[in-house]
Amino acid sequence: MTHPRKIVALLAATTCLAGPAIAQDDDTLKIGLILTLSGPGAVLGEMSRDGFQLAAEEIGDIGGMKTEIIIADAEQKPDIAANKARELVERDKVDIVVGPIFSNILGAIHKPVTDSGAILISPNAGPSVYAGAECNPNFFATSYQNDQMHEVMGAHAQEEGYQNVFLLAPNYQAGKDSLAGFKHSYKGEVAGEIYTQLGQLDYSAELAQIAAMQPDAVFAFMPGGMGVNLVKQYRQAGLETIPFLSAFTVDESTLPAQQDAALGFFGGSNWAPDLDTPENKAFVEAYEAKFDQVPASYAMAGYDTAYLIDAALREAGGVADKEALIAALEAAPFTSVRGDFSFGPNHFPVQDFYLTEVVKREDGKFATSVVKKIFDDYQDNYVADCQMN
Numbered sequence: 001m002t003h004p005r006k007i008v009a010l011l012a013a014t015t016c017l018a019g020p021a022i023a024q025d026d027d028t029l030k031i032g033l034i035l036t037l038s039g040p041g042a043v044l045g046e047m048s049r050d051g052f053q054l055a056a057e058e059i060g061d062i063g064g065m066k067t068e069i070i071i072a073d074a075e076q077k078p079d080i081a082a083n084k085a086r087e088l089v090e091r092d093k094v095d096i097v098v099g100p101i102f103s104n105i106l107g108a109i110h111k112p113v114t115d116s117g118a119i120l121i122s123p124n125a126g127p128s129v130y131a132g133a134e135c136n137p138n139f140f141a142t143s144y145q146n147d148q149m150h151e152v153m154g155a156h157a158q159e160e161g162y163q164n165v166f167l168l169a170p171n172y173q174a175g176k177d178s179l180a181g182f183k184h185s186y187k188g189e190v191a192g193e194i195y196t197q198l199g200q201l202d203y204s205a206e207l208a209q210i211a212a213m214q215p216d217a218v219f220a221f222m223p224g225g226m227g228v229n230l231v232k233q234y235r236q237a238g239l240e241t242i243p244f245l246s247a248f249t250v251d252e253s254t255l256p257a258q259q260d261a262a263l264g265f266f267g268g269s270n271w272a273p274d275l276d277t278p279e280n281k282a283f284v285e286a287y288e289a290k291f292d293q294v295p296a297s298y299a300m301a302g303y304d305t306a307y308l309i310d311a312a313l314r315e316a317g318g319v320a321d322k323e324a325l326i327a328a329l330e331a332a333p334f335t336s337v338r339g340d341f342s343f344g345p346n347h348f349p350v351q352d353f354y355l356t357e358v359v360k361r362e363d364g365k366f367a368t369s370v371v372k373k374i375f376d377d378y379q380d381n382y383v384a385d386c387q388m389n
Helices: 042-059 078-091 103-115 147-160 173-185 204-213 225-236 255-262 278-291 297-316 322-331
Strands: 006-009 028-035 066-073 096-098 119-122 139-141 164-170 189-196 217-220 244-246 266-269 349-360 366-378
Touching: 028 042, 028 078, 042 066, 042 278, 042 297, 066 078, 078 096, 078 103, 096 297, 103 119, 103 173, 119 297, 119 322, 147 173, 147 217, 147 244, 147 266, 147 349, 147 366, 164 173, 164 204, 173 189, 189 204, 204 225, 217 225, 225 244, 225 255, 255 349, 255 366, 266 366, 278 297, 297 322
Parallel strands: 006 066, 028 066, 028 096, 096 119, 119 139, 164 189, 164 217, 217 244, 244 266
Antiparallel strands: 266 349, 349 366
């Protein structure tokens, strides 16, 4: 029997909402989604939410249980996100929390969620600390460790023989991880290294430095609106003869705004819409039909996360036995749209990574396209520091 699924959106309040918690049957699965759904990073959270909900609609009863999905807006503010996370686990008694998008938000919600006994699954943020020394049995990432997408571009720059590369990223944990990842694979000289303010939209000063230095290439990590502005201003400054390498800067979340300005620019990714697996073809077709846009990796990981949860719950027989559920999640008993997928001992994925390039499709839409595989079944570099308790 298929039960109706409840989807509840939490208001953007910093304190608990008035009134008692929703009455629950013992056999109801409660999942909290905590994602950035307002402000400059909203498009990323919206894609993650939409990917998750698309899979939930396809599945029906997740894990064979009546399912209630409660949606909270992290607002890209750590203090608000921490309060929302506490509401989810203390008031709403969710079994699983899915989120967030940004690494500084993960730092705020990780402890309150995992300390409560709930399972936290990140469909995007993957800071090095949680892959290593602060790994936790109740935390999984279905995306990547933050460094890895950037390691792809470092390896590409190394293969191309670039001797000096200019590096640019926002000043927060994911930005620091991005440049660390690039430099892990790239052994050449660094022409310049700048950490900008998070949310910065004017890059005239940085672009002037690049024009003066004339490096062999530029590597940038600028997600969301930051990436939209950087790419447009890069073209306007006449710098397109300097190869532009990036991760999360030219992808399906930014391309609708960047369009021709991003053509031919390269990215590093664990996925692209044209990745050749049957599951990916079905996902992309369903997503485009429902939302009339090309999905980004945020949507893909949200979609995969729902299917992972469904498969693990069926394997574990529900949520009552948390140890059995964790063991089932570790086994990753589902087929990812990415193809090869497993979890390492730190609960971070072991997967393939690709060089991608921005193209204009025959239907006029812009997308990233796989150029070649860079890493095969790649585990992050922090797993040795993880001593799972």
